Amino acid sequence: MAEDHPTREALEGFMLGNLPTSQMREVSSHLLRGCPACQQATAELWEPDEEEDAIDIPRLSANDVTGEDFEEYDAVLDRVFDQVATTEAMASRERVLGRELFDELMRHPAARQHLLVSNSVRFRNRMLCERLLEESHEAGFNDVARSLDLARLAVSVAGQLGVEQVCGAAEQLNGVHARAWAQLGNASRVNGDFAAAENAFAKAEAALGDPAGAGLLDRARVLDLIASLRRAQRRFAEASHLLDRVSAIYQKLGQWNLLGHTLRQKAMVCSNAGDSEAEMTLLRRALDLIDPQEEPRSFLAARHNLIYALNASGRSREAFALLFHTRPLYLKMGDRMNLLRLRWLEGLVAQGLQRIEQAEAAFREVRDAFVEMQLDYDAALASLDLAGVYILQGRVQEVRRLAEETMVIFQSRSIHREAMTALLIFCSAARQEQAEIGLVQEVSGFLKRARNNPDLRFSPPFS
């Protein structure tokens, strides 16, 4: 009977889950009777299938869509655009203020900094938190202690923020919390404290799991950092799975440059797992996505890793050709570390091409520079490469002298115990004039794996 049918409005409200409970049940009961007319009406109210994730939204100009079809959205869009313009102006002011607060904060001693962000309302500023996160990330490459301090401050600032500091958006607040904890986790990972890193990442994941949700970009950035921890822990399958999730998000958001970074990260996982073919494939894909003009440092890092991988897998001629074309990029970057990386790679490729004298000159130059810069770990690795060249030439006395010099330098400095153990084993063999190329490669490989993971244990190869 026609009068028994729910109205069109009731059916729409039902499909949106908007009706009061009693009415929801009435409509459910009606549909249970299998009413074809109402079923047809409700069928038309289903949203596009989630599997059609890539619903195409064609590129249209304003002239293409000014018709009556979508004009019901005009009022909403006008209203939101006006609000966003206001927010944009506010965000610009916050950005300036955040920078000033950061500079002010950095002028105080560490203990006072924490006191200020905990107690002073002035420091409840989202852009200050963003600045601290960025500075912490940058410091992670050369000053781990500072990176940790800044990340802790960022966590404190994030903890003081309320929704009023993020324009009332709980999703934004969750994102800031998650990224602050994730940065602390990352700094802890770089510092070799995996337990602290796990704790911090658990807090980051809890923020992402909040019912109010978090943005996809925040989610991707946190997962990316967790993947770095898993890689350092040598849990490669998990790292790879996380990076696949990150890649899917960046693809969804059309952020191809970030996808390029993620593929570079995944290539490093493959490298650590010993899958050099997959590593090189991923690096080539990453290089297609990273814009060398916009991000020369990242592009160069991917090229560097590809040349290294080609050379390590015996394709030294290809590596040499690519190095030839990449050299201008290193020179353009100009900083000493990049020039040393170039020289080191030139030595490795020269060794791969059996140009032993060239390799020796490059390794010695690189080693001396690292010793001078007190970059002990890199100096140890370069020393091992130099030792490898001596061994190939049968220069056992020089291997012995190099091992002694290396030990003298490193005993006085801070290299973690397991790395020192590995070096001692090499030195002991060198003293007995029994150091072989296999041992050098084993110790060198271990030092690379253990760089940020002092928990790894060195087991020397059977001779």
Added chain:
Amino acid sequence: MSALDHPHIEASLEQFLKRVRPRLKVLFARYRIPPQDTEDILQQALLALVYQRQVIRDPEAWLLGTLRNKCLLYWRERRRKLYDAVDATVLELMAEPTPPAQESADLRRDLLNAIERLPERCRALLSLRYRHDYDPPELAERLGYSPASISKITNRCISALTRYLTGVGIPRK
């Protein structure tokens, strides 16, 4: 200089919004988002764009991707309410303690017919849930699912029943 000092769409927000406006309208229409519910979704996304633009290389792609995701989440939430309502109605109907009137009996028969048309694993699960009043841990044990996954599987089956009742058909998967 920090990346925060180099926003990629500095001073072009207005132009940017003007340019993407037609695509936003098409997107909301394609996802059938009622205009009154559009405001919150769009505002959240644009707010995130304003604050995160220093890491967003292609704001248009980012905005459309984010909105697509938010539209899907919007419908997921709405559907959850719909499935809850259908589930509650059926549980109420089947739990009537008194002998059913003719209308109720017909409803029960229609429900059983509907369940019979669902995939095999949903037939078993929903029959136990609605006819024999099994709770989730009992369902998990009886059907051999892990307690952690039974809620998800139950939701999928209620979703299949709802889709059947609302005439959209049962998903193949």
